[in-house]
Amino acid sequence: MIRISFPDNSSKGIAPGTTGCDVALSISKGLAKKAIAFELDGLLFDLFSTVLHDGRIRIITAGDDESINIIRHSAAHLLAAAVLELYPDAKFGIGPSIENGFYYDIDIPGFKGDKDLEAIRSRMKRLVKKNLPFERKEMSYGEALQFFSAGNERFKIELLKEIKDRGETITVYTLDGFTDLCRGPHVPSTKFLANFELLSVAGAYWRGSEENEMLTRIYGTAFHSREDLQSHLHLLEEAKKRDHRKLGVELELFSIKGMGGAGFVYWLPKGTIVKENLENLWKDAHRRAGYQLVSTPHIAPVDLWKTSGHYNYYRDNMYFTEVENGEYALKPMNCPGHIIIYKNSKRSYKELPMRIAELGTVYRYERSGALHGLMRVRGFTVDDGHIFCTADQIVSEIQDVVRFALYFLKMFDFGYQIELSLMDPDDPEHYAGDPADWVKVEPLLAKALDDMGEDYKTVIGEAAFYGPKVDIKLRDALGRYWQGPTVQFDFNIPSRFDLEYIGPDGAAHRVYMVHRALFGSIERFIGNLIEHYTGNFPGWLAPVQLVILPITSTQNDFAERLYNRAADAGLRCELDNRSETIGYRIRDAETGKVPYMFVVGEREVGSETVAVRRHGEGNIGTLSIDEAVQVVVDASARPALPERR
Numbered sequence: 222m223i224r225i226s227f228p229d230n231s232s233k234g235i236a237p238g239t240t241g242c243d244v245a246l247s248i249s250k251g252l253a254k255k256a257i258a259f260e261l262d263g264l265l266f267d268l269f270s271t272v273l274h275d276g277r278i279r280i281i282t283a284g285d286d287e288s289i290n291i292i293r294h295s296a297a298h299l300l301a302a303a304v305l306e307l308y309p310d311a312k313f314g315i316g317p318s319i320e321n322g323f324y325y326d327i328d329i330p331g332f333k334g335d336k337d338l339e340a341i342r343s344r345m346k347r348l349v350k351k352n353l354p355f356e357r358k359e360m361s362y363g364e365a366l367q368f369f370s371a372g373n374e375r376f377k378i379e380l381l382k383e384i385k386d387r388g389e390t391i392t393v394y395t396l397d398g399f400t401d402l403c404r405g406p407h408v409p410s411t412k413f414l415a416n417f418e419l420l421s422v423a424g425a426y427w428r429g430s431e432e433n434e435m436l437t438r439i440y441g442t443a444f445h446s447r448e449d450l451q452s453h454l455h456l457l458e459e460a461k462k463r464d465h466r467k468l469g470v471e472l473e474l475f476s477i478k479g480m481g482g483a484g485f486v487y488w489l490p491k492g493t494i495v496k497e498n499l500e501n502l503w504k505d506a507h508r509r510a511g512y513q514l515v516s517t518p519h520i521a522p523v524d525l526w527k528t529s530g531h532y533n534y535y536r537d538n539m540y541f542t543e544v545e546n547g548e549y550a551l552k553p554m555n556c557p558g559h560i561i562i563y564k565n566s567k568r569s570y571k572e573l574p575m576r577i578a579e580l581g582t583v584y585r586y587e588r589s590g591a592l593h594g595l596m597r598v599r600g601f602t603v604d605d606g607h608i609f610c611t612a613d614q615i616v617s618e619i620q621d622v623v624r625f626a627l628y629f630l631k632m633f634d635f636g637y638q639i640e641l642s643l644m645d646p647d648d649p650e651h652y653a654g655d656p657a658d659w660v661k662v663e664p665l666l667a668k669a670l671d672d673m674g675e676d677y678k679t680v681i682g683e684a685a686f687y688g689p690k691v692d693i694k695l696r697d698a699l700g701r702y703w704q705g706p707t708v709q710f711d712f713n714i715p716s717r718f719d720l721e722y723i724g725p726d727g728a729a730h731r732v733y734m735v736h737r738a739l740f741g742s743i744e745r746f747i748g749n750l751i752e753h754y755t756g757n758f759p760g761w762l763a764p765v766q767l768v769i770l771p772i773t774s775t776q777n778d779f780a781e782r783l784y785n786r787a788a789d790a791g792l793r794c795e796l797d798n799r800s801e802t803i804g805y806r807i808r809d810a811e812t813g814k815v816p817y818m819f820v821v822g823e824r825e826v827g828s829e830t831v832a833v834r835r836h837g838e839g840n841i842g843t844l845s846i847d848e849a850v851q852v853v854v855d856a857s858a859r860p861a862l863p864e865r866r
Contacts, residue, residue, distance in 0.1 A: 224275045225261075241268045242409075245280045255282040257408045258291055265291070267357055267406040283413065283445045293318035295355065295407040296417045296443035297325050302399035303344035304329060304439075307337075313401065314376045314427055314436055321453065322442035326425050328376075329437050338419050341439070348397060349415050355407040356395045365391045365402065376427065377402050416450040417443040420457070424590075431588065456699055463699070465751035466594040472756050472764075472814060477594065484592045484599030486744055491764035494793065495747060498762050500580055502859060503604060503740070510625055511866030512576040512606060517558030519582060523548040528717055529557045530653075530687075538585045555581035555605040556736065560718050563609055568722040568732070574614050578606035580743065595748035602743040608735040609720070615662065615733055619669040619691065619708060622737045625863065626693055626706035629739055632860050633750060633759075636696030637705065639675055641666060643689050645682035653687045654712025662710055663689050687713035697753040704745070709736040756814045757836065760857035767794040767853050768810045772803045772822040779826045783819055783846065790850050792857060811836060817853045 222234035225244070235244065241259030245252045245268070258268050262276040265287060272278065281287050297316030300323075304311050308329050316325035360368065362385055369377040380402060384391070394403045396411070408414065419441045427433035444450040461467070469475050474492030481487050488496055504514060523541065526532040531553060532539075540551040552558065559577055568575065582602045591597055608618050623639075630637050643663050649656045666689055670677050677691075684690060688710035695705035711734045714720070721729040740746040750758065760766055767787055771780040777798050787794040795815075797806050803820065810818050818834040825831055831849040835841050844852065 223272060225272065225278045226276075228277075228279055235272060237271075239272050241266060241270060241272060241278075241280065244272065244278060248280070252280055252282070255284075256280045257283055257288055257413055258406045260287065265406050267355070268409045270357070270406070289445065290318045291406055291408060292413060292445065293323040293443045295411075296414050296441060297323040298355070298394065298396050298399065298401055298403070298407065299345050299348060299411060299414050299417070300325050300341065300419070300439060300441060301327070301401065302348055302397045303341050305399045306344055306397070307340060308332065312374055312376060313399075315380075316401070322420065322440060324438050324440045326427065326436040326438050328434070332437055334422050338422065338439070342419050345414075345417065345419075349411045349417075351397075352410050352412045353397050354410045355405075357405060357407075358393050358395070360391045360393060362391060365393065368393070368400070369402065414443060416445065416447050417441055418450060418454060426590065429588070429590075431590075459699060460701075460752070463752040463755045464594075465596075465748040468751050468756040469594070471812070474751070474764075475595070477598070482599075483589055484587055484597075486595060486598055486600065492747075494764040495750075495758065495762050496743065498859075499740075499747065500743065503580065506625075506628070506862050507578050507606070509862045509865050510576075510621070512578040515559065515562050515577050515579050517555060517562070517579060517581060518552070519584075520544075520549050520551055521557065523550050525557050525561075526550055526553075529560070530713055530717060531557070534686075535585070538587070540584055540586060551584040552581070553583055553585045555579055555583065555603060556607065556714060559605070559607045560714060560720065563607075563720060563732075564718065568609070570611060570722050570724050570730075573722060573732070574608055574610035574618055576606065576608050578604065581605055595742075595744040595751075598742075598744055601745070604738055604740045604743060606737045606739075608737065609722070609732045610735070611722070611724075611730075612661075612733055615665050615710075615735075616669045616672070618735060619666060620673055621866075622708045622735070623670070623673065623675065623691065623693070626708070626737075626739045628863050630693070630695055630705065633753065634698075635705075635749075635753065638694050638696070638702065639670065639677035640680050640683070640692045640694070641670060641677050641689070642680045642683035642685075642692060644684045648682075651686060652684065652712075654716065658712055659689070662712075666691060666710065685709055687711050695749065697749060698755075699752075703749055704741060706739045707737065707741065710734075711736055757816075758814070760816050760853070761859045763814070763816050763857070764793065765795050765813065765815050766792050766857050767817045767819065768813075768815045769794060769796045769819045770803060770806050770810070770821070771798050772820065774798065774800075776821050776823070776826055780821055783821065783831065786846060787819075787850055787853070790854050792850070792853055807834070816856060819849060 223237060224232060224234055226232040242253060245256040256268050258265050258281040260279040260281055261272060301313055301316055304327055308331060310330050312328040314326035316323065365381055369381060392404060393400050394405060394407055419439060421440045423438045424435050425438035427436055442453060444453060472491065473489050475489055476487040507514060523532065535553050539553050542549050562577060580602050582600060584600050587597055587599050610618050644652050644659050690707060690709040693706040694702040696702050715732055715734050720732045722732050724730045769780050769783050771777050780796055780798060784794060784796045799806060807818065814836060816836050820832040820834060830843050830845055832843050833841050833849050833852060
């Protein structure tokens with residue numbers, strides 16, 4: 222007999238050959254009906270697989286967290302089966318589940334793009350209604366190679382050859398007429414895949430390499446329930462409205478296309494206002510927080526990057542050039558420049574902690590297929606900062622950086638979650654520095670967060686090779702998480718550059734070093750802001766804070782007086798006295814997401830008043846000139862700076 226235990230700590234004996242489905246059925250028919258897989262000692266198996274040994278078992282149903290990836294991976298096979306029916310000559314690459322969905326990369330002769338999706342979607346629905354089983358089979362390497370060679374499945378053959386020497390059991394799954402090389406597990410049958418949708422079509426190089434052929438990538442999504450699917454589709458529609466690439470064009474913020482080169486951002490006048498106001502607040506806040514601002518060159522000798530270690534890890538993403546027979550590189554990060562500044566003179570413990578920061582533009586080669594608006598570019602500005610401190614200053618410095626990061630996130634009403642990424646204790650050779658130093662510092666980072674009362678998730682094995690880190694993911698108005706502030710401890714650079722300070726004992730000591738970026742990429746952060754606010758920036762960031770609208774030309778003189786009054790109050794305002802109707806001009810200002818409008822007609826001129834409109838709300842009342850201007854001034858006030866350090 223095989224002995225299995227359950228989540229409630231009860232246990233029972235089962236006969237050899239018992240499947241996960243048999244176990245579920247022994248508990249209840251209802252459970253067996255909802256079950257899609259089972260977990261044995263932390264590993265997932267198909268529902269109809271045999272329970273092979275003693276262990277702790279859990280039946281996975283459609284409502285469990287583990288089930289969603291199984292459903293989505295199975296939906297990718299469903300997609301492939303439908304494509305094969307419609308396009309018998311199709312050749313299949315890979316079809317994984319991904320965050321919020323799945324995709325399949327396929328060579329589809331005769332495929333016409335989005336217009337053909339409906340036929341595929343219809344065929345998938347037909348396969349769901351048939352309630353077809355997913356059939357698992359084990360093969361030897363020779364059998365699998367013969368099978369996929371018979372169908373000339375060149376991509377599967379390439380994948381198969383890579384696992385030949387790993388000694389893995391080769392498994393394939395068949396759904397209708399489609400057989401795939403796959404580890405599984407999968408849902409028992411297609412009835413569990415009713416809640417799917419196909420989303421889009423894109424091109425994708427096989428295995429992400431531009432040297433390989435371009436395949437068709439079909440994206441889709443799948444959920445446990447129809448309600449979850451509809452909710453997600455609604456979220457996608459809302460995300461389209463907020464897409465910073467679309468709004469960036471409509472609001473005339475930036476240009477990222479044409480002869481300027483893919484992946485390089487050209488800030489238009491209105492976008493430059495947003496960027497400069499954000500950066501000016503950043504500078505003032507950093508000075509208040511005890512940072513010294515610095516500036517470093519965009520280019521440096523390659524030897525500098527070799528000393529720092531960045532050359533070994535980043536050279537495939539760096540740009541190089543020759544200068545007077547020497548090799549130079551455009552900087553992919555600002556760290557080495559800040560090291561040069563620290564080493565500019567001998568440092569005393571009395572100078573520590575030394576905090577330096579820079580809005581430094583860096584350059585990294587990204588493949589064209591990875592570029593995405595402001596979120597993924599080849600040239601971007603990083604709000605880099607480095608803190609040089611002693612061991613007994615680490616906790617307070619980490620806490621101050623985390624508070625500083627949250628100051629900015631809360632300013633923009635972003636939610637957040639914190640992760641503490643630590644080394645893998647079973648693989649110490651993968652990390653720079655003395656393991657004993659890691660053991661000393663990692664608890665200090667945890668203590669810093671614990672003492673602040675912040676909730677955080679500990680992630681083992683996710684530390685950077687050079688040190689543990691605190692990552693803060695920002696959550697936008699749609700509940701999406703994005704890469705946000707990061708605080709990284711560094712055991713690598715201080716050793717490579719022999720960074721020291723003179724202690725009170727008169728001896729040299731190794732300095733501790735912390736990297737931190739609060740916005741990360743300024744470009745990506747502005748992209749986040751655009752989508753978070755749907756382009757409705759807070760008043761202090763809005764490129765145009767006020768537009769003045771005379772109803773007819775007879776009010777132009779009064780409108781110009783209003784414009785001068787508002788401009789003297791420090792407002793960014795425009796006078797729109799075009800000959801179009803007042804309704805057209807109001808709609809134009811609404812489309813441009815201008816926070817306030819002053820509408821003036823004959824009545825307002827006679828009473829020296831202003832009809833005030835607020836974006837998205839309409840008319841909010843008639844006020845005197847001074848009152849109206851003050852309303853906009855108050856709404857455009859810059860946030861308060863953090864407490865002085």
